[in-house]
Amino acid sequence: MKLRLPKRRAWRVAIYLGALLLIAIAIDMVVTDARRTIRPGYLTTRILEPRMPDGSIDYAAAADQHFAYSVMPENNAAVPLLQVFGRQAIASNQPRDGVTTALGMPPLPDKGDYFVGYAEFMRIHKPAQATSEPIEWDLPREFTYGPDTTPEIADWARANDAALTRIVDATRRPRFFIPLVAGYHPQTLIEVQIPHVKLLKEAGHTLFARAQARLNAGDSAGFVEDALALHHLARLLSRASTMVERVVAMSIETSAGELDVQAALSGKLSPQQAKHMIAELDALGELPGYLDSIDHGERWLGLDTIQALAKLPPPEAGRLLNAIQGRHTYPAWTFRFLPIPYERTCREMNQAYDGMITAANQRTFPERRAALNLWSTEVERGVQRGAYLNLLSAD
Numbered sequence: 414m415k416l417r418l419p420k421r422r423a424w425r426v427a428i429y430l431g432a433l434l435l436i437a438i439a440i441d442m443v444v445t446d447a448r449r450t451i452r453p454g455y456l457t458t459r460i461l462e463p464r465m466p467d468g469s470i471d472y473a474a475a476a477d478q479h480f481a482y483s484v485m486p487e488n489n490a491a492v493p494l495l496q497v498f499g500r501q502a503i504a505s506n507q508p509r510d511g512v513t514t515a516l517g518m519p520p521l522p523d524k525g526d527y528f529v530g531y532a533e534f535m536r537i538h539k540p541a542q543a544t545s546e547p548i549e550w551d552l553p554r555e556f557t558y559g560p561d562t563t564p565e566i567a568d569w570a571r572a573n574d575a576a577l578t579r580i581v582d583a584t585r586r587p588r589f590f591i592p593l594v595a596g597y598h599p600q601t602l603i604e605v606q607i608p609h610v611k612l613l614k615e616a617g618h619t620l621f622a623r624a625q626a627r628l629n630a631g632d633s634a635g636f637v638e639d640a641l642a643l644h645h646l647a648r649l650l651s652r653a654s655t656m657v658e659r660v661v662a663m664s665i666e667t668s669a670g671e672l673d674v675q676a677a678l679s680g681k682l683s684p685q686q687a688k689h690m691i692a693e694l695d696a697l698g699e700l701p702g703y704l705d706s707i708d709h710g711e712r713w714l715g716l717d718t719i720q721a722l723a724k725l726p727p728p729e730a731g732r733l734l735n736a737i738q739g740r741h742t743y744p745a746w747t748f749r750f751l752p753i754p755y756e757r758t759c760r761e762m763n764q765a766y767d768g769m770i771t772a773a774n775q776r777t778f779p780e781r782r783a784a785l786n787l788w789s790t791e792v793e794r795g796v797q798r799g800a801y802l803n804l805l806s807a808d
Contacts, residue, residue, distance in 0.1 A: 450755075451723050457759040458716060469724070472717040473593045473602055479709045480654040484590040486517035490649050491591045493583035494609070497576050499527035504595075504606035511596030528576040530615055534569045570622035577623055580616050581638060584645035589653055601721045602714045610657055613650065617643060617665045624672055633682050640676065641693050643669035651701045654710050659703045666700045704770055712766045716759055723755045765792050 453461050453470060463471045463478070486492055495502055495513070500521050503512050510520040529537075570577070593605050624639035643665055650662035673690070676682055682690070768791070772784030 451720055451759060452756065456763060457756050458720070459712065459763055467724075469720050470716070471598075472713040472720075473599060473605065476602070476654050476710060476713060477592045477594055480652070481590050481592065484588045488586055488588050489516060490583050490586035490589045491609075492516055492518045493579065493586070494589075494613070495521060495591075497528050497579045497583065498609065498612045499523075499525055501527070501530070502609040502612050504608060506597050506599070506604075506606060508596035512592060515592045515595040516590075526575065528573055528580070528612065528616065529569075530612065531569055531618070534572055535565065538568065538572065539565065566618065566622045567626060570619040570626065573619050574623070577616070577619055577639075580620065580646075581642040584642045584649060586649075589649035591653075593654065602717045605655075607655060607657065610655075610661055613646065613658075614661055614664075617646060617661075617668065620646070621668050621672065625675070628672075628676055628679060628681055631681065633676075633686055636672075636676060637682070637686055637690055640669060640672045641690065643672065644694065644697055647700060648697060651703075654706065656703065656706050656711050659706050662700065663703075702773075704773055707766065707773075708770055712763070715762050715766075719755055719758055719762065722753070727753070761795070765795075768792075 451457055451469070453468075458470045460470060460472075460475055463474045465471045495516070495518070500523060503521070513520050591607075591609060593599075593602070599605055620639050620643050624636050624643070627633075627635035627639060647662045647666035647669060650658045650665065653659065653662075673694075676690075677687070768788045769785070772788045773781055775781040775784050
């Protein structure tokens with residue numbers, strides 16, 4: 414059977430144009446699908462190993478390998494801290510004993526003499542004042558109360574006295590590590606649960622309150638013990654893998670410093686105790702910086718997100734991209750025809766993080782501040798002119 418074209422020229426032209434349009438759409442869809450591939454390399458994925466079964470980079474396993482270096486059950490403060498907090502400190506999406514097995518410690522029983530969180534304490538002991546709303550502590554000074562601790566906080570600290578003593582002992586260990594992967598592997602780093610952070614923040618609250626109570630009661634030795642434990646807790650968290658933990662560490666250190674000032678102004682420490690505190694703080698040194706978490710945590714989280722987007726069907730990736738950016742640039746269905754530049758975005762993200770780290774490594778504080786301001790301005794300009802997919806704001 415012969416294919417007969419319409420005799421009218423207008424119809425023939427329309428058919429030719431329609432055919433060309435369909436060919437162009439097909440080519441565009443092939444290009445769009447081809448650009449979903451991210452070739453591993455220093456400029457794109459930054460690391461080459463470890464790999465997922467599909468060949469993509471396993472950033473969660475990479476983070477665990479990096480931050481678990483030289484960590485053993487006997488030097489890991491997470492082991493005794495988990496024994497203080499119980500199962501409430503373990504991610505609910507991990508197998509029951511996955512985290513404890515990975516850390517080389519016995520399983521945690523469901524019930525025990527565990528640290529009691531603020532909301533639970535209020536529900537049990539002060540039901541008239543309890544609230545169903547979650548307690549949120551402002552950052553970065555989420556448990557700085559100034560010279561006075563509220564009666565409720567003081568009661569909460571007293572109720573946790575035994576747990577606090579065990580926390581003080583735990584902070585004497587030099588390392589802190591809880592794996593991100595312990596039997597269940599999240600599809601992206603964004604899905605990782607870190608419930609221990611809230612408990613450690615609350616432990617800081619109670620240690621702060623108990624230290625103040627001990628100082629006011631004339632128990633200067635007990636105060637010194639609690640104040641130094643806060644400094645140690647800050648340093649433990651400052652070596653954790655996520656930036657959330659590092660921010661909490663900075664806040665704990667701020668509050669511990671305020672306790673030190675209160676003690677110095679009170680005149681209640683003996684000269685020997687004051688010298689002991691100074692020597693201990695001098696031995697601790699400054700709080701470690703956050704750049705390691707930026708380089709091997711936040712950077713990898715961003716690259717992992719791009720990698721996850723590339724694996725999704727284009728419309729679904731478009732919906733997620735619009736959600737991440739907080740704006741609906743194009744309808745999700747159009748991403749079937751719009752090739753998202755995944756590799757270019759990886760390169761741009763690495764370039765942005767490299768600039769941040771270079772700026773933060775400047776020699777003096779004024780130089781670092783000026784360099785970071787310049788870096789921030791340049792990144793914002795890049796976002797405005799479309800040079801970056803606006804994923805950096807998710808960090």
